[in-house]
Amino acid sequence: MARAILVDTSRCIGCRGCQVACKQWHGLPAERTVFRGTYENPVELSENTWRKVKFVGEGDGGAGWHFLSDACKHCTDASCLAVCPTGALVRRPWGAVDLNQDVCNGCRYCVAACPFSVITFNPATGRANKCTLCPDRVEAGLEPACVTTCPTDALSFGDRDELVARGRKRAGELRARGLAGARLYGERELSGLHQLYVLKERAEAYGLPDKPRFATASVLGGSVTSVLASLAVGAGALVAFRQRAGKEE
């Protein structure tokens, strides 16, 4: 049974409790931060910050903020997992994309592949890091640390199908209240994400790609063109090596 986190951005108050709970549970150190006009910090997800709240200015002259608790999306078509050459990235039976530190060798292919700029190389360990969806907690009957902490139920954890239904209903309610762009993100993207978002605006406003791309989608096409180029070189060699002429003229 697939499980997921549903992030309802319309309920998020930007307290960043999820961000702190994640650091606490996983023992992640603090990062040096800079004031950039908001309480949003650090600038992006990193090896030591696996979940952070993004602050998005409301736009259209509004003074408010949209908050987005950002982390790994645990994609069904997970680019990182598809490209990982060592098997360090593994799928949990309930949907999470876990990262086995002992097996990661720091090749950084996953870093270049992730369409959400999530997975990050950790220079201190020489390995990659990202949100794991807390398999240690979930498989012991608990919720992920971020979900347990969330004081407004902006984050919920449970059966993915139920959360999809709930997210769709909630997006419908928001649209009825006048938020025309409200939608559920992640139901179908990359064959379904295990971190779903109820958004108040279009995805790009939150820095989420409207159509995230599965990194290895081009492997077949690239293989075909490479085979054709090989055949062209082979044909040239056939002509060159079959010639009767001896020395260069």
Added chain:
Amino acid sequence: MAKNPAWSWYIVWYFFVGGTAAGAYFLAALADLLGTARHRPLARAGYAIALPLAAACPVLLTLDLGVPLRTFYMFRTFKLGSPMSVGSWALLGFGLLAALSLALSVAEGRGGPDRAARLARARRIAAVPGALLGFFIASYTGVLLGATNRPVWAGSVWIGPLFIASAASLGLGALALAPLRERLAGLRRLDLLVLGLEALLLVVFLASLGAGAGVFLAGSLAPWFWGAVVVIGVAAPLVIQARGPGRGLEVAAAVLVLAGGFALRYVVLAAGQA
């Protein structure tokens, strides 16, 4: 978009050394399979070039990883969908075949004619998977870059074939520098052909990028692209080789091609990590 993987100089060198090894090997294997007795020294030289370069590849990749034993993690699993996984195994097989081919071609010169015929047959048999692996090693790095979500690289199906054409000219360049007693006819024409193919594929690759091609044509990489890749790596060797045969010209063209092949890999790697 994905974060920057910071694949820097070790990887540029690996792409270059691996491409040259692959080109030298597949040309040697093709000479073995398609050519006559006159091509034997050429094939042997190709294997002799390929083996040390193939051996250098895992060293460069290990230097990039930083922790030596972690290279072996690549061999915990095999994933057909991951170019890096398939590439790791292919590099292992390629190195072993390069060693086998060279050993067989060196041994062939010793002993009686019966033994030589048997060794030649074994060498031709090894050349079949060897040539296929050579083409694979030459191109998989380009397919790997396409299978990311970085600017310029993401989704491109043209870097692999471009690297094949370039590897062929790198292999010919390395062979042109080898001390062979006889310069064979046809190699110059093959060089012209693969340089032409490389020029064509460069145009196709840039056209496929649309506005994204600006990073090569006008951005900070433009001097490298126009100067080193286009002029030094393709245009100048094309002109030199088209003028006609001559040992001095051949060596000049080879040096230019090798420099241009290195620059090509540098600009492609840098463009996706700008």
